[in-house]
Amino acid sequence: MTRTLRKSNKFNAISVGVTDAELIKAYKKGDTQALEIIMKKYEKPIYAYLLKMVRNADYANDLFQEIFLKFIKNIQSYNEEKKFANWIYTVAHNAVMDGFRKNKNRCFESLDRSNGEDSAPISETMDSKEPLPENILIKNEINKKIETAFEILSNEQREVFIMRHYWGLSFKEIAEILKVPIGTALARMSRALGRLKVEMGHIGEAV
């Protein structure tokens, strides 16, 4: 396994369907390229979740490092029979919730106003495939409004939305990570949708 990973390109390794369990086994044997593949695989869902939850690039970076360091430090005791995605997502969820508890009174600036080295204005963090400048402008404006509407949601409501979208977990899996009944997870998202609908109704009129 280790030999196969070393020979192959990391992106090929993902595309040929190397499972998380195999990657972790390889990493346990000392293949750091396997770790790189795992990180590349989970980088986007985890980082997007963190950014959307804490809305501060510097803080999201800290949490991102914390989550993966936890993985690196505890790799030997990690049982690869478990579903890795659920494990890492649970670690991410706990890290964010701990952060919220610790920084109860701390008010983060939103991504748009953050001046961190890696933070970018919201318009720059969006994929704009529209060729016409006015379309880009409208799309950016809509995105900005949705982003603002997202900020109105409670952490619990926003989290279910983000978990379902970026992590691709079923509501059952989300409920397991959150340690709540599936009905609660669905109700949170349903309420979130209701609030977004109200906010976006105004957006529709404004734009």
Added chain:
Amino acid sequence: MTCKYSEKILLYFYGEMDNAQCKEIKEHLESCAECKKNLEVLRDVSGHLDSFKGNAPAHLIEGLIREARKREIWKFNVGNIFENIFSHWKVSASTLVFACLMFAVFFPFGADKDRLKWISNIDSDLDGLEYSMYEEYDFSLGEYGESVEDFEYENIDDEIESINKNRRIL
């Protein structure tokens, strides 16, 4: 949100329903404006979330990989020794017992000092033995019943003389 289908719309949108349930939702959507609107909002928000580039800065990944490599080096240099000791504890334990036995046999407490002295003088004793053997050896007779040294030197002298004779003739 008052429609009883509001949560089912979520399951429908994210493909968590079987065909029969999907059919039921599709039928409901034809008559429910509220759920239709919800579906529209879900699509818009999903589009927005999809367009978000959530890639972590490259230096974060690089830093974590460096950290992992450092740990690997430590693990191979030091960690593996302990790991091997603990994973092969039977072999380790028997090796330790054997080493203790050897120590007890060859380095007993209160060892005889004279015996140790004799052991330390073993080299000089062997030298003496070698010298006495050399003295006993008869070097006087060579292969042809002559002194080895004389025989060799005589031959050399003869050779030198014959060479010189040849030179003079030339």
